[in-house]
Amino acid sequence: MRLNELDAKMRCFEISNDFEILPEIYMIARLDGRGFTKLTKEIHPYKKPFDLEFSNLMxxxxxxxxxxxFHILYAYTQSDEISLLFHKKETAFSRKTRKYISILAGEASAKFSLLLGSTGVFDCRISQLPHRELVMDYFRWRSEDALRNSLNAYCYWKLREENKTATQAFDFVKGMSISNKNEFLFKRGINFNDLPLWQKRGIGIYWKTFEKKWINKDISKEVITKQRELIINQELPMKEKYFNLLNDIIPFT
Structure with a gap:
C-alpha cells in the first residue's frame, strides 16, 4: 500500500471526532490545575489560604x-484556574476544539512548569456561548465562585490552625451561613471586607491601547503611534461596574 493510500486510510480514525465550533459563537477556554492540591500543599507548600507568589505564577x-x-480578549484567573475569552471572529485551526484544548493545555503546563521549576499540569475545556449576555454571566459565575471559595478558605484554614482535622474543618464550614462565616473570622481578628481584592474577586488581564509620542529624527517631527499593553487588574470591580469593564473589552461585532 502506498503512503498516500495508507495516509487516507488511517487519517479518518484520527479526525473522526473532530468538532468545529460554529462561526459567531463566543468561545471561552477554562484551564484547571491537575493535582494542584498536592502540588501546593506537599511539593511546594505555599502559604494558606492565599500566596502572592503562586498567584503571580498564575x-x-x-x-x-x-x-x-490566538486572539484572546480577556483572561481571568482565580485559585488554580484560568478562563480565556476568544475574539468572536477567531478562526485559528478552523475552530477545531481538539486543537484549542490540546494547545492551550500544553502551553499552560509548559509555562507554569518552567516558572515553578517542577511539573505543573493543566486540563482544558471549551464553553460555547451564543451571545454576549452569556459571556457576562460566565464571568459573573467565576467571580462569585472566587468570592465563595475565598470566604470558605479563610474559615477552613483558620479552623486548621485551631487543630481541627481536615474533615472537621470542611464539615464545619459547609454548615455555616455567609454571615456566620464572616462573624467567625471577625471574632478571630479577620475582617473579610478588608482583605486584598485579588483574593476575593480574582484577577483580570486584558489589552489596552495607548498612544505614544516620539520624535522621528529622519523627518524631525513628533509622531504618535498606538501600542498595546497587557493590563493586570488586581482590583476588579463588582456587579454593574464589572459588566461595564467587560463591555469595554468585548466588541459588539
Missing amino acids: VETSKHLMNCG
Whole structure:
C-alpha cells in the first residue's frame, strides 16, 4: 500500500471526532490545575489560604496564553484556574476544539512548569456561548465562585490552625451561613471586607491601547503611534461596574 493510500486510510480514525465550533459563537477556554492540591500543599507548600507568589505564577501563565497565537480578549484567573475569552471572529485551526484544548493545555503546563521549576499540569475545556449576555454571566459565575471559595478558605484554614482535622474543618464550614462565616473570622481578628481584592474577586488581564509620542529624527517631527499593553487588574470591580469593564473589552461585532 502506498503512503498516500495508507495516509487516507488511517487519517479518518484520527479526525473522526473532530468538532468545529460554529462561526459567531463566543468561545471561552477554562484551564484547571491537575493535582494542584498536592502540588501546593506537599511539593511546594505555599502559604494558606492565599500566596502572592503562586498567584503571580498564575498571572504570568495567563499572560503567556494571551500571547501564544490566538486572539484572546480577556483572561481571568482565580485559585488554580484560568478562563480565556476568544475574539468572536477567531478562526485559528478552523475552530477545531481538539486543537484549542490540546494547545492551550500544553502551553499552560509548559509555562507554569518552567516558572515553578517542577511539573505543573493543566486540563482544558471549551464553553460555547451564543451571545454576549452569556459571556457576562460566565464571568459573573467565576467571580462569585472566587468570592465563595475565598470566604470558605479563610474559615477552613483558620479552623486548621485551631487543630481541627481536615474533615472537621470542611464539615464545619459547609454548615455555616455567609454571615456566620464572616462573624467567625471577625471574632478571630479577620475582617473579610478588608482583605486584598485579588483574593476575593480574582484577577483580570486584558489589552489596552495607548498612544505614544516620539520624535522621528529622519523627518524631525513628533509622531504618535498606538501600542498595546497587557493590563493586570488586581482590583476588579463588582456587579454593574464589572459588566461595564467587560463591555469595554468585548466588541459588539
